[in-house]
Amino acid sequence: MSHLSRRDFHQQSLAAVLTWSLLDTLFSRDAFAAEVKPIAAKWLAELNTMSVDLKGKKLGPLEWQKQVEHLLSQVDLQDTLKFLDFDKLMKNAKFRERGESSMQGVLPQVEGLPTDLVFGHQVFALNKDRSVVPHGHDNMATAFLILKGDFQGRHYDRLEDDKEHMIVRPTIDRTFGPGSYSTVTDLKDNVHWFTAKNDSSFIFNIHVLSVKPGRTGRVYIDPNGEKLSDERLRCRIINHNEAEKLYG
Numbered sequence: 001m002s003h004l005s006r007r008d009f010h011q012q013s014l015a016a017v018l019t020w021s022l023l024d025t026l027f028s029r030d031a032f033a034a035e036v037k038p039i040a041a042k043w044l045a046e047l048n049t050m051s052v053d054l055k056g057k058k059l060g061p062l063e064w065q066k067q068v069e070h071l072l073s074q075v076d077l078q079d080t081l082k083f084l085d086f087d088k089l090m091k092n093a094k095f096r097e098r099g100e101s102s103m104q105g106v107l108p109q110v111e112g113l114p115t116d117l118v119f120g121h122q123v124f125a126l127n128k129d130r131s132v133v134p135h136g137h138d139n140m141a142t143a144f145l146i147l148k149g150d151f152q153g154r155h156y157d158r159l160e161d162d163k164e165h166m167i168v169r170p171t172i173d174r175t176f177g178p179g180s181y182s183t184v185t186d187l188k189d190n191v192h193w194f195t196a197k198n199d200s201s202f203i204f205n206i207h208v209l210s211v212k213p214g215r216t217g218r219v220y221i222d223p224n225g226e227k228l229s230d231e232r233l234r235c236r237i238i239n240h241n242e243a244e245k246l247y248g
Helices: 006-028 031-035 037-055 061-073 077-083 085-094 242-246
Strands: 101-103 120-126 131-139 140-148 152-161 165-176 181-184 192-196 203-210 218-227 235-240
Touching: 031 192, 037 061, 037 140, 037 203, 061 140, 061 181, 077 085, 085 140, 085 192, 085 203, 101 192, 120 131, 131 140, 131 152, 131 242, 152 181, 152 218, 165 192, 165 218, 218 242, 235 242
Parallel strands: none
Antiparallel strands: 101 120, 120 203, 131 192, 131 218, 140 181, 140 203, 152 165, 152 192, 165 235, 218 235
């Protein structure tokens, strides 16, 4: 073994320290997740294609729901959390006294994921007993993916509207845990309502607006309505403030 001079020893030691520091920085910034990110991006790219087909009338609303739910059943939640930089989202989350707070996560630019996504996306943050309040959707297609926490999730088919009421029928009422999902269109499970069972609970939401030309948006209801035959409920149409006061 050759003998190192003091100067050589310090130079090699410094190089080792710098190399370790660089590796540590890369790991902390998740740079080595570059191989994982295309996997997480793949399902979002497929979702985008489905949504383009929905708006282009190549795919009907019920088939969109069927295909999206099949896609979500295959999602690797841990890869998705890394892709969304979920740890950073949690640190920056601000919880409201009622209802959900909405955060706009920035999707990284990854090969295979279009930069002009046809769907919008957001992350809802809620504490225990706070809700994404009961509401229906006009001219929209929506999907939910639970990222963290448990939720009591309720869905209703929207059967009929008038100026003051909406007639609905319950379709789903169960616990949704991490990795669970649901979808909404005008034709199926149009009304939903999610209540957090834990503090610091999060939902990833995607939404396709204006599936066809015309108005798009939410319609809030009070699901504690008049009971009709065949499990139907006649529910008041209310505004967002009243919905949050009652159920947020």
